Amino acid sequence: MTIDEFRTRVESHKAEASQHILGALDANALEEQRTHVWSRTVQQSFSKALGELPADDRREAGRLFNELKVHVEAVLESRRAEIASLQHALDKPKLDLTMPARARWRGGKHPVTLVIDEIVAIFRELGFTVALGPESESEWYNFSALNFPADHPAMDMHDTFYLGEGALLRTHTSPVQIRTLQSSPPPIRILAPGTVFRRDPFDASHAPAFAQVEGLAVDEGISFVDLKATLTLFAQKFFGKTRTRFRPSYFPFTEPSAEMDVECRLCGGRGCSACKGTGWMEILGSGMVHPSVLEAAGIDSERYTGWAFGMGPGRIAMLRYGLPDIRLLYDSDIRFLEQVAE
Amino acid sequence: MNASVAWLNAFVRGSHTAEQLRDLITAHTATVEEMIALRDDLAPIVIARVVEEALHPDSDHLHITKVDAGTGELLDVVCGAPNVTAGKMYPFAPTGTTMLDGKKIEKRKIRGQTSNGMLCSARELGLGEEHEGIMELDLDVAPGTPFLQVMPVGDSRLVVDVLPNRPDLLSHLGVAREVAALTGASLAFPDIGVSGIEIHQPKRFRRAGNAGGIVMHLEDSKLATRYMGVVIRGVKVGPSPTWLVDRLTAVGSRSINNIVDASNYVLHEIGQPTHAFDFNKIDPDPKMPEKTIVIRRAKDGETLTTLDGAKRILTADMTVIADSSNPIALAGVMGGADTEVDDHTTDLFVEVANFDTGRTRRTRRAAGLSTDASYRFERGVDVTLAPMALYRVTSLIIALAGGTVAEPPIDLYAGDVPRAPIVLRTSRVARVLGVALEASRIAELLTGIGCVANVEAGDAAIHVIAPTWRQDITAEVDLIEEIARLHGYDALPGDIRPYRPGTTTDAPLWTTAARLRDTLSAAGLLEARPTPFVSGGEQHVRVLNPLAENEGYLRRTLLESLVRRAEYNLTHMQGNIRLYEIGAAFERGEDGLPTETTRVAALIMGDREPTHFTNSKPAQMDAWDAKSLAERIAHVAASGAELRPGNGNDDLLWEIVVDGQVRGHVSRVTLDAPVWASPAFGIELELGTMFNGDLAAPGQHAHGAAVEMPKRPVTKYRPLPAMPASEFDLALLVPGGVNAADVEGTIRRAAGELLERLVAFDVYDGAGVEAGHRSVAWRLTLRHPERTLRDKEIEGRRSKILSVLQTELNVRQRTS
Structure with missing residues (x-):
């Protein structure tokens, strides 16, 4: 063996040893690699080869061997330290992942708003847009234009808050029908959500102010069939699969008038105390717009016909969330609002 | 009904x-x-078979039986009835049943023998007077069958x-x-045993007439369309027969005596109220041989004690029936106590009237007394019913209580008004209902409810005369409703038909409100929907008829409501309050109608975030949270809105200014709060005015008017920076009286367009800071759009900024 061959062997072992040592992932593997690349046998084989070199080359060979030794031990030591620190990290207590997430305050829309939004979304698919009107109204918009006979028992159903000089708090969202018909030409397809007022003291099922959603469609050729079809479609989209029925009713501003029932949400139509054994639950009032209403808003009632409906999202919210008392919707109790926030 | x-x-x-x-x-x-x-009380009663029967060992009249009540085992029952027989069926009340007399059937020992229930007599079930024995049933049904299911009772x-x-x-x-x-059935009056009783034809007068010792006078035909009366002499007041009591019970009315019951029966049978006065209690007219009955307006201050015992002070709004001196009945509402029929009554004056709807309504309202009669008169009673009702009630009284009618009844009536025919176009029916119905079918439906319907040749129109009892039918559309409901709403098709889109777009306020709800909900706030009623004062809009005096006004701001809601939560120990509302507020208007605005408001107080193990003592929300929320609201609701520090009172923090107008504010809110509550902050911003005036005159529209749609600014893209930015901090010593906005403005001007971002990140006024000053640290980010800034340039800007600050605001760099 020449000194060059010896050098080559030292260099190749240096590379091989580094590779093996760095490949070790834990203390055991490192010890295994150490015995493999730097055992006494390996060292002796180098000493032996060194001894066989010509005397002139031994000094140089000794230096090379020493360099190899320093290198391998340095790599071993550094790897040992790396593994130890890794192990230390692993030995630390683990994150307790069952601890709760960082909390944020829960915000949300009022349950009545959620119901209104859902109603609006369904009618939007059917080409309706949203119209709004004032909560303070004149007697003309709230009653006269809607064909309410003066001094008639029909007014008993609308116990009104009066503000004086012909002003009042609207008792229904129907004045928005008149306002829309006066401001926009047919075809009209609008939905009017809003707050309305009746002089009923608070109890478990009454509130002096409550939400209502009005709907109105006016065009040439609109008929009772459109009313029935649209409202039935709405009921099925809103409640899921349900039967509906239409009953005769009376509103001064529609004729024919009809109330729509869906199968009782609590008993599924079998009859229970909530539906007084009928299996049906009243959902909305509707009807063909009375010709006088169209005429009051300056619309030719011979040319145009229309249908309208009104419903109470508060009652639906009570059903949906199983609320025993309507006052929950008005108290603004943080605990309740957080419960129902979506 | x-x-x-x-x-x-x-x-x-x-x-x-x-x-x-x-x-x-x-x-x-x-x-x-x-x-x-x-007879729901009979629901627990079942049919049972007596299987064995033997005499009770310790009694001479009791029987011990084994009863099959369908329960799967034979029950021991002790029975006192002499007719109990093995093998027969009887009604059986199991243990737990509550009987009509309130007695509860329980398992008990009768002279040492256990009894599990009771075999019932007819009287025990309320089905008759028979109580000598139990009710033997000749039925072929399984024991245990509910009694009501097989017995036609009740x-x-x-x-x-x-x-x-x-x-x-x-x-x-x-x-x-x-x-x-x-x-399709035919209609006929039920047989109540009055056939063969004949009464004279009534004598018709316009306003006054006499017969049977009485003079009747209708002061004004506006008070009553018709007034009939008859005198019956020689009646005997007593109890009513069972059939009559049952009828009245069925409609929820109580039997009083045969005279009153006859009147009530007729009311429920044909809908015509009638009233029987004790003829002898009506004061004689000193000037006349006959007694006088006057239908007249009450005089203010007159009094009348009504049948319910209440002494009423009358007003001119009311109509009364009076004798020659005093009122004896409140017309259409209730009779008077002074002329009440009692056990000694022998002669009657029976009134069958048709009082005016509006006046009855006012009488009822003024008296605060609603009765079966007033309810009907207010809504309208068919004026042609009176003769039939008079015959029916008179003959029923005679059948039940005896007596005779000596003279013909009197009928004050101007006569029938013929009804005008309505032209009903079959084409219009099809247009409104969406289906074409044959003219003959339409005529058939209308004839069924009493209309006279003549189909024109060619079927284009039908001439219809509505019956007298349907005063609600006055126009074509009323007939169309009749056709629709008689044909059946369910029989009409329900297929979606093509439609045209509407001409309207969403109301801008609705869109804004929806965006605000999304923003505020995402920010952790909860939506409230309180009522707008507040206790209020002079500046508030007054409600004329409030439910309660502390709710007598309409709110001027939404925060008035939110404060009450926050207080409600505090009383429930909830101190971390984040509420918002979008709703209406009202200011007093000039012409009666209030000025109504739509607003958004929020109220926050308490912890900024919920407690967490990483943050065990969360900080409380402060003015800066309120400002942040206000900025977000302003950004969504009104572009170009700015928050201006409020100077003036301590509670106002910032004003929200839109287009130069103050539209809202951020304020400290004072609450009725317990000591543990944290400070509260309120934000309120007006979103717009809700027009409540007339859009057009009645019968007119305003379709030509321009609709103003608010512009929503759109953010334009600015190129993203490609060059590196340079940052440096300035710690500045700001003298009192110089505010952050001034310093910022000066820095921006001095730095020029290279300044990309400017943030105040630290404020300190503790030890080491010169008295009357505070130290505020700003971080500046400078960037050139096209090249990297040189250190010299940056240093140049920095010196310029400092020098301008020094000269303009006396703001120096902090050195220590």
């Missing part, structure tokens, strides 16, 4: 079940809200929701008329 199923069946000679009638009436006429089996009551347009339905005649029309 309470309707008896048996009574309706008697009218149509039918045997419809309660369910059948309920469904039929609900589908076509008026909603039956409730169906009440009147009427059912239908509670019909009669709406104001259909007063004709406020009687059995009216509802039965519908049933007859819908089923």
Whole structure:
């Protein structure tokens, strides 16, 4: 063996040893690699080869061997330290992942708003847009234009808050029908959500102010069939699969008038105390717009016909969330609002 | 309206079940809200068979029996009835049943023998007077069958929701008329045992007339369209027969005596109120041989004690029936106590009137007294019913109480007004209902409810005269409703047909409100929907008829409501309050109508975030949270809004200014709060005015008017920076009286367009800071769009900024 061959062997072992040592992932593997690349046998084989070199080359060979030794031990030591620190990290207590997430305050829309939004979304698919009107109204918009006979028992159903000089708090969202018909030409397809007022003291099922959603469609050729079809479609989209029925009713501003029932949400139509054994639950009032209403808003009632409906999202919210008392919707109790926030 | 199923069946000679009638009436006429089996108390009673029977060892009249009540085991029952026989069926009340007399059947020992229930007599079940023995039933049914299922006992009551347009339905005649029309049955008065009783033809007068020792005078035909009266002499007041008591019980009315019951019967049968006065208690007229009955306006201050015992002070709004001196009845509402029929009454004056709807309404309201009679008169009673009602009530009284009618009844009446025919176009029916119906079918439906319908040649139109009892039918559209409901809403098709889109777009306020709700909900706030009623004061809009004095006004701001809601939460120990509302507020207007605005408001107080193990003591929300929320609200609701520090009072923090106008504010809010509560902050911003005036004159529209749509600014893209930025901090010593906005403005001007970002990140006024000063640290980010800035340039800007700050604001760099 020449000194060059010896050098080559030292260099190749240096590379091989580094590779093996760095490949070790834990203390055991490192010890295994150490015995493999730097055992006494390996060292002796180098000493032996060194001894066989010509005397002139031994000094140089000794230096090379020493360099190899320093290198391998340095790599071993550094790897040992790396593994130890890794192990230390692993030995630390683990994150307790069952601890709760960082909390944020829960915000949300009022349950009545959620119901209104859902109603609006369904009618939007059917080409309706949203119209709004004032909560303070004149007697003309709230009653006269809607064909309410003066001094008639029909007014008993609308116990009104009066503000004086012909002003009042609207008792229904129907004045928005008149306002829309006066401001926009047919075809009209609008939905009017809003707050309305009746002089009923608070109890478990009454509130002096409550939400209502009005709907109105006016065009040439609109008929009772459109009313029935649209409202039935709405009921099925809103409640899921349900039967509906239409009953005769009376509103001064529609004729024919009809109330729509869906199968009782609590008993599924079998009859229970909530539906007084009928299996049906009243959902909305509707009807063909009375010709006088169209005429009051300056619309030719011979040319145009229309249908309208009104419903109470508060009652639906009570059903949906199983609320025993309507006052929950008005108290603004943080605990309740957080419960129902979506 | 309470309707008896048996009574309706008697009218149509039918045997419809309660369910059948309920469904039929609900589908076509008026909603039956409730169906009440009147003998529901018999529901627990079952049919049982006595299997064994033996005499009680310790009694001479008791029997011990083994009873099969369908429970799967034989029950020991002790029975005292002499007729109990093995093998026979009897009604049986199991243990747990509450009997009609309130007695509860329980397991007990009778002279040492256990008894598990009771075999019942007819009287024990309330089915008659028989109590000598138990009720033997000749039935072929399994033991355990419910008694009500097989025994035809007990009427059912239908509670019909009669709406104001259909007063004709406020009687059995009216509802039965519908049933007859819908089923094709014929209609006839039930037999109440009055056939053969004959009464003279009434004598007709316009305003006054006399007969039978009485003079009747109608002061003003505006008070009553018709007034009939008759004198019956020689009656004997006593109890009513069972059939009559049952009828009245079925509709929820109490039997009083045969005279009053006859009157009530007629009211429920045909819907015509009648009233019987004790003739001898009516004061004689000193000037006349006859007694006088006057229908007149009450005089203010007159008094009348009504049948309910209340002494009423009358007003000119009321109509009364009076004798020659005093009122004796409140017309159309209630009779007077002074002329009440009692056990000694022998002679009657019976009134059958048709009082004016509006005046009855005012009388009822003024007296605060609603009765079966006033309810009907207010809604309108068919004026042609009176003669029939008079005959019916008089003959029924004679049949029940005896007596005779000596003279013809008097009828003050101007005469029938013929009804104008209505032209009904078949094409219009098709247009409104969406289906074409044959003219003959239409005529058939209308004839069924009493109309006279003549089809024009060619079927284009039908000339219809509505019956007198349907005063609600006055126009073509009324007939179309009749056709629709009689044909059946359910029989009309329900297919979606093509439609045209509408001409409107969403109301801008709705869109804004929806965006605000999303923003505020995402920010952790909860939406409230309180009522707008507040206690208020001079500046508030007054409610004329509030429910309570502390709710007598309409709020001027939403925060007024939110403060009350926050206080509500505090009383429930909830201190971390984040509420918002989008709603209406009201200011006093000039012409009666308030000025209404739509607003958004929020109220926050308490912890900034919920407690977490990484943050065990969360900080409380402060003015800066409120400012942040206000900026977000302003950004969504009103572009270009700015928050301006409020100077003036301590509670106002910032004003929200839109287009130079103050539209809202951020404020400290004072609450009625417990000591543990944290400070509260409120934000309120006006979103717009809600116009409540006239859009056009009645009967007119304003379709030509321009609709103003608010512009929503769109953010334009700015190129993203490609060059590196340079940052440096300035710690500045700011003298008192110089505010952050001034410093920022100066820095921006001095730095020029290279300044990309400027953030105040630290404020310190503790030790080491010169008195009267505070140290504020700003971080500046400078960037050139096209090249990297040189250190020299940056240093140049920095010196310039510092020098301008020094000269303009006396703001120096902090050195220590």
